[in-house]
Each structure stands twice: as C-alpha cells, then as structure tokens.
Amino acid sequence: MLALRLLTPVLVLAVSVFASGTPRIDKNKAALLIVDHQVGLFHLVKDINPSEYVNNIVGHAALGPLFNLPTVLTTSAETGPNGPLPKEIVELHPNSTIVRRGGEVNAWDSEEFRAAVRATGRTQMIVAGITTDVCTTFLALSLVEEGFEVFANADASGTFNKFTADNANDRMRGAGVQVLSFFAVVGELMRDWRNTPGAAEILPFLDSFLPSAGYLTRAHAAAVLNGTILPGELA
Amino acid sequence: MLALRLLTPVLVLAVSVFASGTPRIDKNKAALLIVDHQVGLFHLVKDINPSEYVNNIVGHAALGPLFNLPTVLTTSAETGPNGPLPKEIVELHPNSTIVRRGGEVNAWDSEEFRAAVRATGRTQMIVAGITTDVCTTFLALSLVEEGFEVFANADASGTFNKFTADNANDRMRGAGVQVLSFFAVVGELMRDWRNTPGAAEILPFLDSFLPSAGYLTRAHAAAVLNGTILPGELA
Amino acid sequence: MLALRLLTPVLVLAVSVFASGTPRIDKNKAALLIVDHQVGLFHLVKDINPSEYVNNIVGHAALGPLFNLPTVLTTSAETGPNGPLPKEIVELHPNSTIVRRGGEVNAWDSEEFRAAVRATGRTQMIVAGITTDVCTTFLALSLVEEGFEVFANADASGTFNKFTADNANDRMRGAGVQVLSFFAVVGELMRDWRNTPGAAEILPFLDSFLPSAGYLTRAHAAAVLNGTILPGELA
Amino acid sequence: MLALRLLTPVLVLAVSVFASGTPRIDKNKAALLIVDHQVGLFHLVKDINPSEYVNNIVGHAALGPLFNLPTVLTTSAETGPNGPLPKEIVELHPNSTIVRRGGEVNAWDSEEFRAAVRATGRTQMIVAGITTDVCTTFLALSLVEEGFEVFANADASGTFNKFTADNANDRMRGAGVQVLSFFAVVGELMRDWRNTPGAAEILPFLDSFLPSAGYLTRAHAAAVLNGTILPGELA
Amino acid sequence: MLALRLLTPVLVLAVSVFASGTPRIDKNKAALLIVDHQVGLFHLVKDINPSEYVNNIVGHAALGPLFNLPTVLTTSAETGPNGPLPKEIVELHPNSTIVRRGGEVNAWDSEEFRAAVRATGRTQMIVAGITTDVCTTFLALSLVEEGFEVFANADASGTFNKFTADNANDRMRGAGVQVLSFFAVVGELMRDWRNTPGAAEILPFLDSFLPSAGYLTRAHAAAVLNGTILPGELA
Amino acid sequence: MLALRLLTPVLVLAVSVFASGTPRIDKNKAALLIVDHQVGLFHLVKDINPSEYVNNIVGHAALGPLFNLPTVLTTSAETGPNGPLPKEIVELHPNSTIVRRGGEVNAWDSEEFRAAVRATGRTQMIVAGITTDVCTTFLALSLVEEGFEVFANADASGTFNKFTADNANDRMRGAGVQVLSFFAVVGELMRDWRNTPGAAEILPFLDSFLPSAGYLTRAHAAAVLNGTILPGELA
C-alpha cells in the first residue's frame, strides 16, 4: 500500500467505493473454478462439519452442469499427500479442463491454468478451494488484480479453523472479492424461480446439497398431497 | 455419604438402581411448583436467551391450568431486590397459593410452603426456579428426601452460566431427580395427542411457548389449506 | 470492480469514505420493508434462538405502526414451501401493501415491489428478511445502488448459521449498508424518550419484544412502588 | 425412586452396578428401531448440522439391511405437521413393519408397536428418534423397564438444542441405557473387519454416511495405487 | 472396583444410592480448605475468566471469616514456579494454619495437613484448588475415603480447559463429592436471610464477589430511595 | 451515501484511506467519556462476564485520574430503570462534570453534554458505554462527524450479545472509529514504562483491573524476592 506524503491536497467529494454497484453474479458472464478440493487436503478442513463440507464441495462442482458454466478444475501435486479430486466431482465434469499443477501454490502462477481460465471467455469467477487462506485467497487476489469480478463460495472453501477462515475471508473482502454463501451463489445464478434453470431444476439440486431446504420442500409436498388438519392446528 | 468399613461381606446380585423403573410424570399424581421466578432474579439468568427464558417460565406456569395441576407458587423477599413474580404468571394462577417467604433460601424450610405442598395431596413434584443451583436444587433435594418423585423442568430454571447449570443439574440427577426439557414435561403429562388435553389444547399451547413447534404447525396448516406443488418439488 | 491501470497518478488527499457522515435513521425519511418472513422459511433460520427470532420479526413489523412508517411487505411463492407470513405480522399491517412475488429471488427485480417502495416517497429503507444472505442482502445491495440509504435490522434477519450471517452482513457493510441491532433501530427512530412516540409507547413495546429491557423496567417499577430496603443493602 | 426409611441396616459389600458387564451390541440379539424420523419433525432439530443429521438418520436406517437386523419403523401422526418418513429410509425397509401411531407420544404405549418389537424376538434394541428428549427417551425408558438392553444411537437422535440433548442422554444413562455414537454402533455390530459384513461392506457404508472416514480411505487408496514420494516427505 | 462372580444371588430391593439424603452444608459442621490457590498456578487456569476467577478464589477464602469456619490453607512448593498465595487470601486468615507442603501432590499425603484438617473437628469439608483435576480432585477423593462429607466449590477451582474441568468434576461426583457453585455454597451456609450472618452480612459480601447479584441490589436500592416512574412503565 | 452517476472519469492513484496514519491516543489531546454505565443498564450486558465487566468499567473511569484526562460523565434518566452510576465511578471523579440527560438517546443531542465535551478542549475522545450498539455507537458516530478522533474502549462497552457487539463495533469501524481493547488504550496513553505515569503507577492499576497481568507481576516479584530453583527447572 502506498504511503503518500501529500504535497498538494486536492479536495474530492467522498465517494462510495461501491458507488458503481456491488458485483453480482450473472450466469452468462461467470465461470466456475474448482481449486484443490482433493481427498487428502480434505483432512485439513476443521472449520466446518465433514458431512456439510462434502455437500458443499460437490454442490459447488454441480453448479457447472446445472447452470452451464464453463468450469476449470485444478489440483496441486495430486500423487502426493494432497491426493486426487473426489470421483463425484470429476464425474460431473467430463468435458472440463483439469489443470494438474506441478508445484505452484497460487493456481494463477500456472500458465496452463491462466490459459484455461481465459479460454472460458468469462469476466466473473466463482471460486472455492482448500485451504481458504492459501488456495482460495491467493487465486482470488490474483484474479482481482487481473480485472475479474471474483465471487468466493465461502461454504465450499475450508481450512484449519474458524479464525483462519475469518481472516482469509476478510483479506479477500479487503481486496474487493464478494464472499457469499453457497445458497447466495445459487440465488444470484438463478435470479427467478420461473427461469430455466429454475424451480424444476433447483429444488432437486437443493434437496441433494442443502438438506434443510430440501426437507422444507418435502414436508410441504407431503402436506399438500396427503395432509390433514389436526384438532387445535388452526387455533 | 457413608464410608462403610465392611466387616462381613454379603454377596448380592448387582441390580440396576433404576430396575424398578425411571419415574415418569402422571398428571393425576403431579403438582406444579413455581419457585422464585421473580422479575429481579430474572437478571441473574445468563445461561439461556431472555426471550426463550420468558417463554419457558410463563409456559411452566401455564402447565397448571392446562393440565389442571395443583400449583404452589413461592417467592423470596419480593419487596427486596428479587422483585415480584411477573404479572403473567400470577394471572395464570388466581386460585393457587403463593407462599411469600421471609428469608428461607430453601423453600422447603418454610413451614407454610411445606403445608401448601402437602395440601396438594400429590406425590410427584414438577419444579423450576431461579437460580437453578440454589432455588431449584435445594428444594428438589429436600423433596427427594421427603419421598416425593421430583421432576426438574430444566428449561424453566436459570442461573449465572452454563457451567453452574450443568453442575446443579448433575447434583440433582445424583440425588435421583429427573431432569427434563420443557417439551418432555409436556409430553409426559399429555401422553397421547388424542387425550384431553390433547392436540386441540396442546398445539395452541406450543404455538405460544415453543415457537419452532408452533411454526411447524403453521407451515403445515397453510400447505394443507392453501398449498400448491411447485415444479421440481416432487422430483 | 474496476481494475485501473493508472496512467497519470494524481495525488489526492486521503478522505474518509464516511466523511460526510454515517447515515442514521430519520423516522420522517424512513420506510419499513418486511421481506419473506414466511412461516416455512422460518425453519431455515439456525443462527438465532427461535423464541428470540419470533420476537425480532414481529417486533420489526411492529415498528411500522409504532413510528407510523410506510411499510411494504413481500413474500416469495407463498403457497409453496416458503409458506405465508405469520398472522401477527399481517395483522399489524392492515393497510400496507403486500407484494406476493411469483419467482423473483431479489425483491427489487419485481416491478410491483419497486413501485410499492417508490410509492412510500421515502429515501431510507429499514430492511430485514429470511434468509439474511439472499433475501435481505440481494435487496439491500439493489437499494444502495438505487441511491437509498439502507439500514439492515440484523436481529430480524436469519439464516442457516452464524458463518453465513456474518459473511452476508459483511457483504452489505462493504456496500455501505448500515447493519444495526433491533435496539439500535428503535433508538435511532425514537431519538429522545420525551418524544412521541417516546417512553410512554416504547417501554411497553420493549416489554413485548425485548424482554431483558422489559424486565428491567418491571423490577424498577416494583421497587419504586413497593420496595423496601433489606439489611445490608446500603452497605 | 424409593425413599426408604431403613429400620435394620444390613451391611453389604459395595458392588459395581456394572459388575456383570456393560451391555454391548450383539448383531444376533439386536433389533433396530426407527422412531419418528419424519420430514416435518426434522425441522425441530437444531443440536446438529442438517447435512450430518441426514447422514446419521439414513445411516441408522441402513444398519438394518447391512447387518440383517429385524427393524421396526414408527411414525407419529404422519399426515399432520410431523410429516412422513424420508423416502430413502422407507426404501431401505421394503419388508419391515411401519407402525403409524395415532396419538401415543411414547411408542411403547402403542400395542401395535409393542407387538412388532416383540415379534423381532430380539433382546437388544438400537434406537434413535426425533426428538431425543421425547421420542427416543420415553421409548428407551420403557424398553429398559421391560427388560431389554437398550442402545441409543446418539448421533441419530436430534432435538431443540445441545442442552436438551445432554439432559435427555443423561436421563437415559441414569436408567441404564447405553448411549453410543453412530460409529460405535457400527463397531459393536461388526466386531472384526474380517467378518461378514466386514471391510468389504462397511468401508463403502462409511464412505456414504461418515465422510471423514470415507475420505481417509479414498486418500489411502489413491496413495497405494498411484502415489509418489515428494522430496522431503520422508525427512 | 470389584468384579464379582456371583455364586448365590440374593434378591434385594433397589434402593437409591442417595436415599439417606444428599449431603448439605451445615455451617456448624463445616471447615474450609484452600488448596494451592497460588499466584503462579493461577496462570494455568484457562476454563474461567481471570477477573471472575480472582473473585471466586478470594470469595472462597472470605467464607472463613464470614461464617466463622475453621480454615486450613495449603500450598505446594511456594518458592518454586507455583508461587505464594495472593496476599488478599493470606490477610483474610491471620489465625488459620497454612501448611506449606514440600512435595506431596495430594495434600492429604501430608501428615501436617491431615493433622490440621482433623484439628478442625469438623466432618464436612468445603474445598477448592488449582488445578481442579489434580489439587482439588486428589484431596477430595481422599477426604471421601476418610469419611468426610466433601463439597467442592466448583467456581473456585480452575484448570487447563473446560474438558478437563468437566472430567474432574465428574470424577468427584462419581465418588460422592457434592460439586456446587460458589452461590450455592453461600446459600447452604446461610440458609435464611434473617440469620446471622444473613442479609446484613451477605449482601455486601455478594457485592464484592458476585457482581451480578451486587448490581441487582444496587439498582433496587436506588429505585427504592430515589426512583420515579416513567411514562409507559406501568403499561 | 452518495450514488454517483459519473460523467467524467478522472483517473486517480489508489490511496490508502489511512495513508495519513491511523489515529493513536495522545494523553495530551484526549478526554475520557463515560456514557450510561448505570447499575440498571448493567443487567442488559450479556456479551461479557459480569466480574470482568465491572473491572472494565471502573478501570475505564480510573483512566481519568491516572492520566489526568479531562472527563465527562453522562447518564440517561437515572431515576428510572437505568439507575445511577456505580458509586466507585462517581468517587473517582469528584471534579468532573456529570451530565444527567433527560431523554436524549444519543448524548451528543444534549446541548449540555456537547458543551461539556467542547469545554475539555481536547480533540480525541475515549468512549465507552452501555449499550455498545446504542449509547456508545450513536455518540461515537456523532463525534466523528464533528471532527473528533474517536477511540472506543471495546471492553468497557457492553450489550445484549456478542452478535450485537460485533455489528456495533463494525459500524463504528466503518465510520473511522478506532475500536481498541482496554489494555491497548492504557498502552497508547502510557507509551513508555519509564514515563510518568509509567510502571510505578500502571502496574498497580493493572493489578486492580486486569488480573492476569497483575498476577504475572505478583508471580515475578515473588520469584525475584523469594524464589528457589527446583531440580529439573533448568533442564
């Protein structure tokens, strides 16, 4: 950061950093990045319950086919301790590029990865990885610097503990990254339940990956189809 | 506790302390005790959210008229810092005895209170108070010693912090007190949704005092009466 | 966000983003927005105790009549799993507009909702909804972009967990939204206990919706009217 | 509990309540009970993450076919707010009895349920339900009283909050119920990885329902089949 | 623990372990034990806030003069890292015995300490120390074995973390120790606010050591002496 | 906040908002503000342990005489439920102004308070109050707007829960308020342990109000004056 020793003060009108608008995801401008969601690195993640985290990383990967988003997958040293990607994630992306990095910690330092990202032709990047503070943050900061609008799916990144997650997300926010929940990413991509994909595609998707939403729908459907009013229920 | 120096060992069959059955509440045997739920003492309670705690103490008091339980209310030095009972609790019990103790910490040390409890003719006591570790526990231990079956409504007692609540509940459990949730107290009293009181009375009661149960019912009723199936909902 | 490649540096005096003042609520400029506080969606909220949350959402709605704020209510697909608004909220607003959106996730995407908001003629919007990260945040960001001053009643929005709530509130803060507690919203609206509405109206309001404040008042009133000094109390 | 006024003290040797051994599950003696795991009641559960809880209740149900355990399913008022069982659980038990109770809170109060349990011919009962404090505890206490050895799968019961879960589990423990984790239930049923079912069946089962165990296996398999040693890895 | 292989079963009636009554403190039977509350050991305590812990240990020591309890203080290797007792505690006990142990971890292993305890002539021991799991627990278990009734002031013992505190308190409970809060110890000693010591002595004591109780009294006194009713306060 | 529709973009060099330096406290420029630390309002504070909070608010008040800071105290409706200031705080400030506000929620709305603050002649304001979100925040925002450098002593403000505290502190930070710990306030005021006041005055001050620091000093002093090295201590 610059530490200016100001010579000639110039009065300017205070303007909001976000006066031109907080970036929001547009499914026609966005690509999906899957960063180091590897089965070994999975064991470093202790800021989120494992069952929920599996839902979140597989759900993150499933956003690609659901919204027809160009997707780049990348791994770091996958024959080493980090391990390969979960098979469910690979199977969701039979036609996407997987960049297997040799040693670059920041995926953006890989020429192959940069090329793959640029080949998507998109200006918005939805990103998640393990660990939040290294794999997600380093890449997100580079993407911001390159001029992309960056959206971190906070629920699909994981790290050693909550303190580290919070510090990493604050660092990204400080650089202009939009840090969103998985549910908010879905909401910004869909926009309207009457769109395609809309309720018909998203409700089953939520049933798979966000069970509290799924069970809300299940209880409602059962009530509509088969429900009866108990005594006292309308009191 | 006795520290026996055993002279003549006698082999006995190991028996479960609870082999003859864990006590359960019977609405025909039970009385309700409301102990020091005073508006000043309320401020000592920090192991539970104030909104939830108000629901729990008023809900505890409302068990009396709901299940037609003889009820004894008691307060400690109510013109002092402890303050009076909340008006909602008093209004629920226009015909119950209120024992205003002069100085006894343990309500059982009050002859007037003992008489009022015995006058109920009941053998099971459902008790809650502020604070858990003093007002509830001291009384509960005395009641056990007197031969009553004692049920502590854990959600309607409160104290300085969770550590103290846990230690107090463990002390009561060690003496044979049954420590139950508010919802379990209701369940043991009702037994069957087809009884009277049953669904017709209990569902509105839960709507008032246990909102997550109440809103479950509201969502169900709305779906039965007015629901439609969205695309994707049955997938 | 723009990623400028600066050609001609211009020295400017560092100015506070908030040099012109942090927005504060003015009851004559503010409108109240009630967003998707529906009885089905209620079950998604796990970052706050249900009893407290009911107090917060009904209390949020009650700000309308209390401060005579023009109010817009909106729901999303209310015959579906989301369900209708709680009856208490509807009954507080017999004359307010309820915009029942067909499918727009962001209420601002609804032409009817935009019209209703603009019809209030107000420049400040007090908003809360379920979920914080989607229904509250999406709308709040749009309102900022439209030039409104936006105040999020943090206690009356709810979502899946605290991590998501924090990320959503940080996202709104990053866009210039003022994220306040329910108590702070009341305080900014009232300004002075001698106003109308003032103590005479607000103390009963707090007794209903913010019990720790209410019980403080109850204990005080009892002491003034009926209190006696115990030995040792003045030592 | 009896409050004896002892007349003639008899010295006895202090004996461990568990001297004859803590009960452990034997797959040839055990039956599986699935109690009120209904899609409406699911929304009352706030002491465990929803993703993990879905894994735990479906995993609990899957113990039946995996270990060939006679299984009884029961529901309470399933056309009402409680809703039906999740379809995954029903589909795992095409030939098991489902007792749809009319109004009994404690499943043991249902004659049909008692008959179904007795028809299993088993002496050990593995039980879980919603809520822990009512549906699981009430039944577990009755089963103990009837002479069964009772094992509560703690991870597959859920309730309003952790305080209530802890109190309920303590109440069951006080009555002699063994309160175990899901993983411990699996371990006691399997006993040896070389049994049938053993590793060949249990590893895929854990991969589905206990992801941290599953991903441990995935990382190991990848390393054995395809791993390479990095520089520094053996230092 | 004995593992009996029973030869001749003898049927006995199930009796409550505590049928003869849970021990309660009697100020005429009790002595106070202050164990290793040393200024070095203080830094090991991380299961409680330091400000609260100072109040609790000095308040524990102050019970001696307040209730005229014979008191034994002991330290372990006080010129070493453990350090001396805080001066406030020493000054409260100008005439009590301080046993400076050379190396015994369990104070009961010190002949001098045993003699001092026996010299009190009391049968009930109120004990607290650092750390809970070693200094308090080891002594408490020995005292039980010697036939004393033992009361652990849970708030005045401290240790490395909450997990260790809970395990230690459970171990003591398993041996028959009564684990109480500081407030409960005071309540059992006082019994009635009209006793001596009673309100006149205890209210100032609580003002010093239990501020939430103290400030309750302060607010009450101010209201009685100088309070006025605000508009709306009685609504 | 302005929502500019930019007509003529002007490239500017990105500058740090804090390029001219983060404000730090200068004891010669600072005044101390004590806002509504009243014995009734004390009971609303649940985001911090009461013992620690008493230390923090009395310690906050003690900064005045310790560093010779001009001090303004203010209360809100002190004959009402809020109650008076604790006597310890009043006694520390025999010569400071106490502004007893009639009804203004934001102290800055009181002309008398504004005059008292301006009469200090200081440009930096160290502020704390109950509640954080209302009394501290409202005043702090006004002070920033008036051109003061504002320092919030975070440990000496308190409110309903941690969520509200965090949101309030974030709101203040967003307006340029420096939110510091009590220990940091002391450190910025003292600057050097060799100053006056320095170690000679500050160590006793910390012993009174920050016990973990005080006991560190006590253990050190004992070791220097009276310590011996145990076997193994230097290994």
Added chain:
Amino acid sequence: MLALRLLTPVLVLAVSVFASGTPRIDKNKAALLIVDHQVGLFHLVKDINPSEYVNNIVGHAALGPLFNLPTVLTTSAETGPNGPLPKEIVELHPNSTIVRRGGEVNAWDSEEFRAAVRATGRTQMIVAGITTDVCTTFLALSLVEEGFEVFANADASGTFNKFTADNANDRMRGAGVQVLSFFAVVGELMRDWRNTPGAAEILPFLDSFLPSAGYLTRAHAAAVLNGTILPGELA
C-alpha cells in the same frame, strides 16, 4: 442389565458405590496401553487441536519410559487407511510389545493382545486411543469386566467431535472407568515432587508436553536467576 421383578424385598443400607475408595494409579501396579494412535486415524480427531493432540499422544507414550511402566502398543490394520504409529511413539518403546491386530475392533478380542496385557502382571491399566468411542471405550469396558482397574487418559484419546467424546467418556464412567486428564495421570503416578521420578524428571517432561506448565517454570527460573523488581511491582 437385569430387570428384576422382586419377590422378597430386603432392606439394605444405602452404600456408596465407591465406599471402598475411588481407584487411583499406583506406578507399581500400572501398565500403559497405547491403542491405535495411528497417523491415518489421527485425521478423524476433531475434538481437540492437532498440536495439543500430538503432545498428548506422544506424552502418553512417554509415560512408559518415564515411570518404567510395562507398555503394550497395538494397531489396527496398519497398512490400510489407519496407517502406522508415529515414529516418535515407536522410538519411545524399543522393547515394548506391538500387537498388530488383523481385524479386531476391540483390542481385547485379540488373543495376542490379551496375552501381552496379562504378561505385564499389572492390575491397573492406563489407556488411550483413537477413536475415544470405539478403540478406547471398547477396550476399557472389557478391561473392567476382566477385573482390571482402568484409567482413561482423556486428553490422549480423540474422536469426531466433542459430543461423541463426552458420550464415550460418560459410558466409560458408567462402567467404573476413571476418566482423568493427562496432568492428573502424571500427578497420580508421581505422587510427590521429591520422589524419583520427581521434579528433576517431571519438569522437563511437562516442558515438552504441557507447555503452559513448562512456560510457568521458564518464567520462574528466569526471574530467580536474572530478575529485577520494576517500580510499582510491589505496590
């Protein structure tokens, strides 16, 4: 557990289960058991910080040579996902038996392990393992049944989450297992700082494995050897 239907009640004096004394560790009677502390299983442990857990399991192993305890190590399927023991643990036990189990979940089901335990000739077993609920608990329950006194080093067992740890420790306690902290295990083994091993051996041991104790000693030694009294330090 037996559910007796009592025919002939016999009054007996209530006796404490622990009247004959809570078991305590005697270094001449105790053996050390290291159960499945394998580098793969390590990743399942999420109820304790990894850095602390490494200290605890290596410290547990180091108790063997420190106190000259016969030690049995065992692993489960160590070429599989569970992995081998950490090299530090193996190196501490060059002459101890390592039982590499083929498939038995409960180590006691292994004839080789039973023989190794019995070959120690000891009657007390100090045990820890991964996971607490399976490897530690299953073995501990079997050891109790065999008549051993069992001591669980609670800090050196780990599992999926705190809920599971608590349930497992409660299950062991219910069977008579003594659940202790690591520090308490050391204290019971050493008994007196003047013993051998005593301070000379234990202080360096604590410096390695229990840093808060180690740094207490470091600070003391520095003060004794090189400390000076600051102004104000003795005030």
Added chain:
Amino acid sequence: MLALRLLTPVLVLAVSVFASGTPRIDKNKAALLIVDHQVGLFHLVKDINPSEYVNNIVGHAALGPLFNLPTVLTTSAETGPNGPLPKEIVELHPNSTIVRRGGEVNAWDSEEFRAAVRATGRTQMIVAGITTDVCTTFLALSLVEEGFEVFANADASGTFNKFTADNANDRMRGAGVQVLSFFAVVGELMRDWRNTPGAAEILPFLDSFLPSAGYLTRAHAAAVLNGTILPGELA
C-alpha cells in the same frame, strides 16, 4: 481522520482501494520481526491453545533461517514480569539483532529497533507478537505509516481473548495491514513446491510446526511405501 467540509466537489471515478494489488510477500523483499514473544507474556495469551501457540511462535521464528530472511527480535523489560524469549527462538537466530527495549511499548518508538529494521534493507515486514492488540498492532500501524508493506502472522500473535484478537486484527486491516495465517505466510514465501526452499525443506518444517499437515504427509508416505488395499476400499 479528516472531516472535510467540501467546498468544491470533484467527481472521481470510484476506484478500488486495492486496484493496484493486494500486497503479497516476496521472500526477497521481506524481513521477519519477532516482538515480545517472552515466556512471561506467554501467560497472557488465552485466545489460542498453548500447544498450538508454542508451535506458532517457534515456527514464526524458524521462518528466518528457512527462507533466509533478515530478522529483528525485540523484547520489553525482559528482567521484569515479561521474562526472556524462549530459548528455542533465540537459538534459531544466533546472528540476528535482539533489541532489548527499556520501556517503549511500541517497538517503533525505540531508535535502536528502527535502526535494526531499516538495516535489513527490506520493504516488507512479517510481524507477530504478544499481545496482538498492543505489541503487534502498535508496531504494525507505525510500520504502515513509515511506508512498509506489513504482514501480520495472525497465528503467532496472541492476546487475552478472541474478542480482543478480532478487534486488533480489524484495526490493523483498517490500516492496510495484511492479516494472514501462518500457513499463508509460508505459502507466499515459498510460492512453488519446486523452488528452493520447496517441498524438500517445507514438508519437514510443516511436520514440526503444523501437525495436521505433517500427519497428512506421514499417512501418505506410509501408504505409498507400505500400503495395501483392503476389501471394499475401492468400492
């Protein structure tokens, strides 16, 4: 902060504060600062587990020799209660400057320290200290003001509680400090596992200081060298 009263508004394009890039560590530009990691001050740290914190501070110091970073160590009054640096940290830096400050709280106020920092010739400073809110923050703010890029190793600073840590880190972030995890600091310094230092040096380093990463590597190495596939493992 300036409170401009703007005379002549000048429209400027909203630019990201970080448009020119978030600072990242370059091992050729960075120096390491070790601030007051003293064995006495260690006891003030309660926002992180002691075992983990020792790893973090010694690991922080070890970054110097690992990445050949010029390093400055400093202490405050080390013969007083703060104590000396741990010997492990000193031994890692036989040739680095240690500035033993006499009384300056902010190390930057020490001329000797400023000279030592400037003598490194580096423009990026990696800093950590005890306490976070005083020693780390005060220095970090001064370094920013001097024009350095500042990186706070968040895991190697510690303080009284999490609230204080969060407030301090937010204060630094507000001034432009990059607040990173220890793992992120390592990652930014290394950049690529194929560099020197790279995997060969960093994997053993992580094994020493970040055990969850170390045990991941251990499990992988064991599987590659000695692993076998169990039945069911590939299902």
